[in-house]
Amino acid sequence: MVTRNLPWIIKYRPRRVEDVVDQEQAKEKFIPWLRQWLRGRPPEKKAALFYGPAGVGKTSLVEAAAHEYGLELIEMNASDFRRREDIERIAKVAATQYSLFGRKRIILLDEVDGISGTADRGGLDAILDLINVTRHPIVMTANDPWDQKLRPLREAALMIPFNRLSERHVVQALKRICIAEGIECEDAALKLIAQRAEGDLRSAINDLQAIAEGYGRVTVDIVRGVLTSRDRQYSPWEMLRHLFMSKYAWQAKRAVTHADLDYDTMLQWLNENIAIQYSDPEDIWRAHESLARADIFMGRIRRTQSWDLLSYVFDLAGPGIALARKKSKFKWAKYQFPQKILLLARTKETREVRDAIAEVLAKRLHISKARAKSEIIPFLSMIFRERPDYAARIAIGYNLTDSMIKYLAGPVYNQVKEHINMLLLRLERAASAPARTKTAANKSVQHASVAASTSSSSSVKRKSTRRTSSRRRRKGGGTQTTLPI
Numbered sequence: 001m002v003t004r005n006l007p008w009i010i011k012y013r014p015r016r017v018e019d020v021v022d023q024e025q026a027k028e029k030f031i032p033w034l035r036q037w038l039r040g041r042p043p044e045k046k047a048a049l050f051y052g053p054a055g056v057g058k059t060s061l062v063e064a065a066a067h068e069y070g071l072e073l074i075e076m077n078a079s080d081f082r083r084r085e086d087i088e089r090i091a092k093v094a095a096t097q098y099s100l101f102g103r104k105r106i107i108l109l110d111e112v113d114g115i116s117g118t119a120d121r122g123g124l125d126a127i128l129d130l131i132n133v134t135r136h137p138i139v140m141t142a143n144d145p146w147d148q149k150l151r152p153l154r155e156a157a158l159m160i161p162f163n164r165l166s167e168r169h170v171v172q173a174l175k176r177i178c179i180a181e182g183i184e185c186e187d188a189a190l191k192l193i194a195q196r197a198e199g200d201l202r203s204a205i206n207d208l209q210a211i212a213e214g215y216g217r218v219t220v221d222i223v224r225g226v227l228t229s230r231d232r233q234y235s236p237w238e239m240l241r242h243l244f245m246s247k248y249a250w251q252a253k254r255a256v257t258h259a260d261l262d263y264d265t266m267l268q269w270l271n272e273n274i275a276i277q278y279s280d281p282e283d284i285w286r287a288h289e290s291l292a293r294a295d296i297f298m299g300r301i302r303r304t305q306s307w308d309l310l311s312y313v314f315d316l317a318g319p320g321i322a323l324a325r326k327k328s329k330f331k332w333a334k335y336q337f338p339q340k341i342l343l344l345a346r347t348k349e350t351r352e353v354r355d356a357i358a359e360v361l362a363k364r365l366h367i368s369k370a371r372a373k374s375e376i377i378p379f380l381s382m383i384f385r386e387r388p389d390y391a392a393r394i395a396i397g398y399n400l401t402d403s404m405i406k407y408l409a410g411p412v413y414n415q416v417k418e419h420i421n422m423l424l425l426r427l428e429r430a431a432s433a434p435a436r437t438k439t440a441a442n443k444s445v446q447h448a449s450v451a452a453s454t455s456s457s458s459s460v461k462r463k464s465t466r467r468t469s470s471r472r473r474r475k476g477g478g479t480q481t482t483l484p485i
């Protein structure tokens with residue numbers, strides 16, 4: 001049975017140090033350093049800096065060690081420790097005090113390379129200060145620790161490199177998950193997933209879960225079809241999963257730039273799914289704020305064709321939404337097709353009929369189609385529903401098709417049709433009767449019909465109609481209504 005509510009990268013994260021696979025060199029450096037701390041003799045370098053590609057077990061090793069050695073894990077992320085005050089308020093207090101029951105601690109500062117430039121200078125200094133005064137081991141992680149600004153941190157810390165996982169280890173890890181989940185997985189399919197992940201186990205596990213949940217089994221054909229190349233395009237569901245799971249801005253941006261969707265549709269997908277993924281109202285607000293700004297840029301691009309603004313759309317829709325999450329816990333969400341697109345698809349036929357009516361009216365009344373839609377059609381529809389007899393004349397006069405009559409008449413369509421048939425019958429009879437025996441009523445009906453057929457006869461009709469109605473006015477009116485056409 002496939003478990004839907006927990007991301008497998010969380011469900012299967014290592015609990016013990018030995019569960020962290022293929023990082024033996026890192027463990028050989030880290031574990032003795034940690035044990036020295038635990039023996040009560042802080043090593044010369046009081047902090048360690050784990051560095052290497054994404055998804056290879058840096059954070060996992062700290063978490064597994066904390067679990068195995070019974071340490072209290074105090075974790076802060078780049079977005080939390082930019083400001084000196086925040087570090088002093090949280091990390092410094094944790095680093096310089098012992099817990100109430102003497103439990104030892106380990107402090108994890110995740111993604112220190114997220115600290116940038118002079119704006120975060122205060123944060124960087126505060127971390128250095130923290131390392132000086134700490135009474136507990138501090139572990140920092142970074143993908144790229146070689147930036148000039150991180151030099152003081154490199155000097156203050158024990159540098160521990162992490163490598164991409166070998167294909168064999170990734171396949172083994174995937175296989176263990178398949179067995180635990182009871183999913184049918186072909187070995188060759190797992191190999192394909194591993195090759196594509198390029199040593200990033202997080203990405204491999206995410207791919208495995210997406211395929212297993214989407215198809216119920218993992219075969220070579222399915223994997224080939226879904227994951228053709230590293231730079232493949234993401235389906236909307238994949239785009240959302242990658243976006244909401246991304247830890248770094250570049251991952252979120254990659255998710256939106258690789259989406260196999262046109263830009264407006266992509267914004268619709270995001271709009272629909274933010275509130276499904278995030279639970280905290282402020283997170284939702286922040287994400288929608290960013291999406292709204294992306295939409296403003298998209299509008300400018302449409303109006304001015306300034307495609308150089310597209311990168312702002314990607315920044316706001318990708319990292320803007322992904323990094324809006326501050327309090328919502330990550331959950332395995334079931335994403336939804338945008339309701340607006342569904343609604344538009346469902347109403348496409350109706351909208352086409354409405355547009356066709358607007359076109360007929362616009363030509364005959366010399367107004368724009370937009371005006372016909374907003375000002376004439378609603379009233380016409382009212383007339384059709386209230387006065388089916390009158391509607392029949394309009395329908396004949398304007399030469400409306402069956403679907404147009406159905407659109408305007410709605411529930412009284414059959415009545416309108418009956419009136420139309422009656423009128424047409426009378427027209428036929430009137431046309432076959434000698435001219436001098438025709439009644440005024442017959443004449444007016446005939447005019448209506450003639451008007452719909454040719455333009456030359458329509459001018460004849462207008463004159464006759466005028467004559468008929470003025471005669472009627474002179475007579476003091478009658479029950480027969482003149483056609484308004």
Ligand SMILES: Nc1ncnc2c1ncn2[C@@H]1O[C@H](COP(=O)(O)OP(=O)(O)OP(=O)(O)O)[C@@H](O)[C@H]1O
Pocket residue numbers: 008009010012013014019020021022023052053054055056057058059060061141142143165173201202205247
């Ligand atoms: N070496 C590993 N052994 C076991 N599981 C791993 C390993 N590397 C990654 N994983 C799996 O991938 C998930 C993500 O790994 P982790 O967060 O440790 O990566 P990371 O190297 O810290 O990445 P980042 O630099 O993006 O923070 C883990 O929860 C775990 O399920």
